[in-house]
Amino acid sequence: MSLNHTLILGGARSGKSRFAEQLALNSNKAVIYLATGQAHDSEMQARIAHHQQQRPTDWPLVEEPITLADALQTYSTKDNCILVDCLTLWLSNCLCHARADCWNEQKAALLAALEHLPGQVIFVSNEVGHGIVPLGELSREFVDESGWLHQAIAANAERVEFIMAGLALTLKEQS
Ligand SMILES: Nc1nc2c(ncn2[C@@H]2O[C@H](COP(=O)(O)OP(=O)(O)OP(=O)(O)O)[C@@H](O)[C@H]2O)c(=O)[nH]1
Numbered sequence: 001m002s003l004n005h006t007l008i009l010g011g012a013r014s015g016k017s018r019f020a021e022q023l024a025l026n027s028n029k030a031v032i033y034l035a036t037g038q039a040h041d042s043e044m045q046a047r048i049a050h051h052q053q054q055r056p057t058d059w060p061l062v063e064e065p066i067t068l069a070d071a072l073q074t075y076s077t078k079d080n081c082i083l084v085d086c087l088t089l090w091l092s093n094c095l096c097h098a099r100a101d102c103w104n105e106q107k108a109a110l111l112a113a114l115e116h117l118p119g120q121v122i123f124v125s126n127e128v129g130h131g132i133v134p135l136g137e138l139s140r141e142f143v144d145e146s147g148w149l150h151q152a153i154a155a156n157a158e159r160v161e162f163i164m165a166g167l168a169l170t171l172k173e174q175s
Contacts, residue, residue: 003114003156005121009171010163012126017085019163020124021055027120029081034062034071036090051085059083065093066102069109076119087125087153091146095138103145111152123153127162 010016160172
């Protein structure tokens with residue numbers, strides 16, 4: 001089964017967001033930008049402001065740090081393309097949530113929702129699994145969950161790209 005979603009992976013400052021934005025533009029559909037990031041400090045505020053300045057001003061913004069599946073179900077239509085930037089921050093937000101089962105619930109909800117969404121979705125995410133296994137328990141959980149999430153989304157994606165130094169390596173493309 002291949003669904004109408006694309007996964008764009010890459011390291012920090014790899015150019016993955018820019019690549020994903022170009023892909024969304026090329027879709028020729030109405031694009032919605034779904035941000036999972038939260039501006040908890042001035043550095044993050046500056047990053048967000050930078051992102052806002054360089055993407056098209058006519059893209060509606062949805063900010064949703066936790067309930068990603070609900071947001072996708074609310075906004076996905078057969079004529080639109082939702083750009084989700086990014087799964088990594090969503091995973092962090094869910095793992096750090098006060099409710100211990102938040103992550104398992106939200107992950108299951110997303111994977112289930114993906115089977116029925118009417119429109120196109122482009123996911124951006126950090127590939128964080130290239131280093132050594134972290135010593136801290138939460139960091140280990142983060143790296144493990146991130147890898148499992150990417151595998152689950154990639155399995156049914158129609159396209160998966162890995163971005164490095166602004167260049168794309170196509171991992172999967174189904175015509
Ligand atoms: N809340 C909110 N977050 C945003 C908005 N625009 C972007 N972001 C967040 O900013 C994050 C990207 O931050 P960066 O660290 O600068 O980008 P990056 O993805 O690591 O870098 P590249 O690989 O170069 O794309 C995304 O994950 C978004 O969640 C916005 O309008 N509102």
